[in-house]
Amino acid sequence: MASDSTDVNAKVNMMKRIMINSETCTGCGLCEIMCSFHHRKVFSRKLASVEISELMKDGTRKITLHDRDENGHLSCDNCEGLDEPLCVTYCYTKAIVEVKSHEK
């Protein structure tokens, strides 16, 4: 079934400022709560544009980036107005990194 959500694993979403490598994600949830703070000035993983799955059988987590408002999650706006996306700033494992425009 088609979806506008972007499930990315070690590939660039060309419309976004960020690149995701889910293999290094620990599931800490910092990116989610800081994303919700960016949008609504609250800490709520349910609102976040980035969604981290539970641990899967292969030991990794799925990272979903929402391109539109859906299921309570708000659309990613690339942290417009910020020098660096908050999910990038707070991801200490570099599972989410910023893509500079010349790298796209």
Ligand code: SF4
């Ligand atoms: S901040 Fe990084 S390590 Fe933590 S859940 Fe988000 S992507 Fe995973």
Ligand code: SF4
């Ligand atoms: S770039 Fe900003 S709005 Fe998009 S997922 Fe990261 S923190 Fe959320």
